[in-house]
Amino acid sequence: MQAPVREDALDSHIIVLVGFMGAGKTSVGRALAGRLGWPFEDLDERIELREGRSVGQIFQQSGEAEFRRMEHEALRASLAGPGNVPRIIALGGGAFVQPANAAILEEAGVKTVFLQAPPEELFRRCAEHGTTRPLHKDAGQFITLYEARRPYYLRATVVVDTAGKAVDQVAQEIVERTGTRSTPAT
Numbered sequence: 521m522q523a524p525v526r527e528d529a530l531d532s533h534i535i536v537l538v539g540f541m542g543a544g545k546t547s548v549g550r551a552l553a554g555r556l557g558w559p560f561e562d563l564d565e566r567i568e569l570r571e572g573r574s575v576g577q578i579f580q581q582s583g584e585a586e587f588r589r590m591e592h593e594a595l596r597a598s599l600a601g602p603g604n605v606p607r608i609i610a611l612g613g614g615a616f617v618q619p620a621n622a623a624i625l626e627e628a629g630v631k632t633v634f635l636q637a638p639p640e641e642l643f644r645r646c647a648e649h650g651t652t653r654p655l656h657k658d659a660g661q662f663i664t665l666y667e668a669r670r671p672y673y674l675r676a677t678v679v680v681d682t683a684g685k686a687v688d689q690v691a692q693e694i695v696e697r698t699g700t701r702s703t704p705a706t
């Protein structure tokens with residue numbers, strides 16, 4: 521059964537970070553959460569905890585389509601969480617480009633923030649991190665996928681350039697650009 525999207529998320533004290541692999545969604549999300557004193561959730565982590573296996577294992581054992589189904593369920597559950605509690609949610613790189621996910625985010629009235637950087641830099645960051653990412657293969661494939669997804673990311677509420685910027689600087693910029701304060705308005 522699908523978890524319902526709560527209407528009371530409409531007050532928009534939820535910031536959702538989107539963008540390609542290597543965009544810094546998790547590290548910026550943690551910094552932003554620390555700055556605002558809000559909880560942070562990483563959607564891939566929610567899936568891994570629920571499944572008891574890594575994203576890499578899910579791709580390998582169950583395939584990408586099954587991962588996307590889990591991702592959608594996880595996003596629904598995350599948005600249905602405590603309605604009035606402000607929070608930061610980092611999505612996996614493919615989540616926001618799935619129309620069903622974009623639709624429930626819009627329905628929930630959350631602020632989405634696209635962390636943008638040139639694909640060459642993103643590729644380099646992913647290679648340096650050494651995390652296994654099933655869709656991080658060779659540079660050509662990576663850049664082609666980035667270009668195909670970019671128009672979808674650009675539909676986010678706010679676009680923040682991250683190239684050459686420190687994590688804290690990006691977090692500060694998000695606070696300013698989204699007009700967010702550390703305590704929810706009443």
Ligand code: S3P
Binds near residue numbers: 540542545
């Ligand atoms: C994916 C990105 C990954 C993870 C999965 C699929 C993608 O998350 O969700 O491997 O489709 O771009 P990160 O963006 O955190 O690496």
